[in-house]
Amino acid sequence: MNITLSQAENIIAIAQKKSKSIDTKMNIAVVDSGANLVAFVRMDGAWLGSLDISIKKAKTARYFDMNTGIIGSLSQPGGSLYNIEHSNGGLITFPGGVPIKNKNGVIIGAIGVSGSTVENDHAVAEAGAEAL
Amino acid sequence: MNITLSQAENIIAIAQKKSKSIDTKMNIAVVDSGANLVAFVRMDGAWLGSLDISIKKAKTARYFDMNTGIIGSLSQPGGSLYNIEHSNGGLITFPGGVPIKNKNGVIIGAIGVSGSTVENDHAVAEAGAEAL
Amino acid sequence: MNITLSQAENIIAIAQKKSKSIDTKMNIAVVDSGANLVAFVRMDGAWLGSLDISIKKAKTARYFDMNTGIIGSLSQPGGSLYNIEHSNGGLITFPGGVPIKNKNGVIIGAIGVSGSTVENDHAVAEAGAEAL
């Protein structure tokens, strides 16, 4: 099972709407089940450095099939996954990456959002992931 | 002057329509005047390896403000720009990357397309670039 | 549709048998439909530099859903895909990478083989790809 472009575009549209509703400017990336980019948008005025972060968040969420913030809670100094960020060409492990499931609960991709606080990033990613 | 997301999405929509009209499946990337990604789509079933190529074509077209194929004609063995592809983290210098100009002729970004023959890639990129 | 580890191991076993029958020592890699590694073996005494080449051949074959040698015939100086090897973190475009199809003809991964002449590399990859 893999996400379609139509699904990815729908997810990004919902995520953009959420982003605007909380007055933020986001980079939004969607990857497929193989962690390869399917669709991406950078909203006007969004941070340039968040471009790469949004893509890495989406990849990270699919790489481990969990929200990126969970990994970040384990990768702190003294944590069991300390410095896991050095793998896979660079992970981003703070909130804003969320797996995307189809109606049967199968993970078919992931969304990554970056451009505001991690709380806002996560909220927008969550809104997108729930669009299906 | 810089491209907006709205313009980039319009360009991608036109490029997708052109791609479908010639029965191809494309990766389509649009970068801004800073050569940074603004929007991207991978059509269902498009080659996975064309993801990176489409982005590199868009960047290459903006890096040098010309169609990528022109650079490729100069980067051949014995040519004046031989192996320029080693720069900038990897250029793609065959056709499919085209600068995007606004109505006053100012370059505000570039489009890169990959997924078929270079002739088809260029035709789709050209259609997108002319959308504005 | 994606390749299973059991299928990949079977493919590698057949490829190894073919490699021994022609008195060669190979690196053999199998990637899935997302171009991510599923299984790999380096036969005793096989060239060390062929490790990376075998993986890149498998990825390249899946990236473009064709034998790697076909791409190489188009990426020569003056060819339409000249220097495509600079994309995707490095492609290998000489023979030895072959897509893997299931019984319905759907591509579910790819095999890459390196360690001898490109003719031998291709023969071993072909034997592996036909194992399913």
Place this chain on the structure above:
Amino acid sequence: MNITLSQAENIIAIAQKKSKSIDTKMNIAVVDSGANLVAFVRMDGAWLGSLDISIKKAKTARYFDMNTGIIGSLSQPGGSLYNIEHSNGGLITFPGGVPIKNKNGVIIGAIGVSGSTVENDHAVAEAGAEAL
């Protein structure tokens, strides 16, 4: 002294058996005395991001001839090897990488395992390393 493919495959088979016995899905990599990959398997459904981590764990264990977790205890903030993970193209220093010794105690390679908790990863790596 260097590990053979036959030994590496035996080690991976034992590690897979251990992985199944504790109901986990692992990426398992074996490198030789030169820290170069000899054999690799990704069990069906194992985390995609653990592919790279398992290989980096195996390399890290051989780079320093010790269990990866030991290095991780020294690479914490304030520790003597703080941020050593930046070397060698990226190390992984939490548990799951274990040197492989022959019957005379000579290190001939290393195994890296990733796909579950670090305790489970280490248990599976240890089972594999003891197979010889």
